[in-house]
Amino acid sequence: MTRQPDAPRHVVASTADADTVVRRLTRDGWTVREGFALPSATWDVSTDRLVLHGRVTDQDALHLAVLAAARGAGIVAVCDADSPTGRALVDDLSRLGAVHLGPGGAPAPATAESTDAVAELVPEQRALLDRLAAGDTIAAAAAAEFLSLRTANRRIAEARALFGVRTTREAVLAYLRQRRTTE
The missing domain is CATH 1.10.10.10 (Winged helix-like DNA-binding domain superfamily/Winged helix DNA-binding domain)
Known part of the structure; x- marks a missing residue:
């Protein structure tokens, strides 16, 4: 089985930053959809090269975004990374892999966990x-x-x-x- 590259995970501060990331991902061959609800009943969507984007302002949106990322979708979330919701989002997404803060930002520090x-x-x-x-x-x-x-x-x-x-x-x-x- 060929391992797919990790789906992109971005937490950005504004809609303009999200548009920048979305345009770049579209050029790179990703299918981009607004909202965090997955259209597929299949659990693993990592082979679909799907990126979901939208605003994360409450716990419901946070849960949908993290679930979509766990199922293999890329995420571009507009959220204040310093708010409680933003910190929870970055923390949860970091457990799945690298999270980029900003449109081209460096990955957020990964959380420590046993690798095996x-x-x-x-x-x-x-x-x-x-x-x-x-x-x-x-x-x-x-x-x-x-x-x-x-x-x-x-x-x-x-x-x-x-x-x-x-x-x-x-x-x-x-x-x-x-x-x-x-x-």
Whole structure:
């Protein structure tokens, strides 16, 4: 399987900066769409060379942008990187790969995480993280894997510790990023 290059991830301060990035990506062969909702039912869209762009002003837009990036789409987000929402966006996107601040800016510092944490996961943890990435709740993932909720929560807590993150969402994003780089 040929590994696709990482999708571009940009957080810019203005619509004009976003237009600059979008024009450059279009010239480079990327398909650009406005909004962060993915048109495809297929989970992995990394081979589609799709870039989604728009404003991120609230948690809903932030979640859609990060989910699209986790599924392999490129992102051009107009957001104040110093606001709480902007910091959360940059932090979450950084777990997936390099994030460029500004239209041609340098990548934001990457978050620290174990580079081979996926290899250290037990099969139950991988299955739970796969189900969480697909949108299941912890309870639904536990039931589907024939685990008690308590055991599922323990396995996910162990995965969070392994990835060096605080939240389950961060663990899922780190898992997706590392799994993609090892495929």
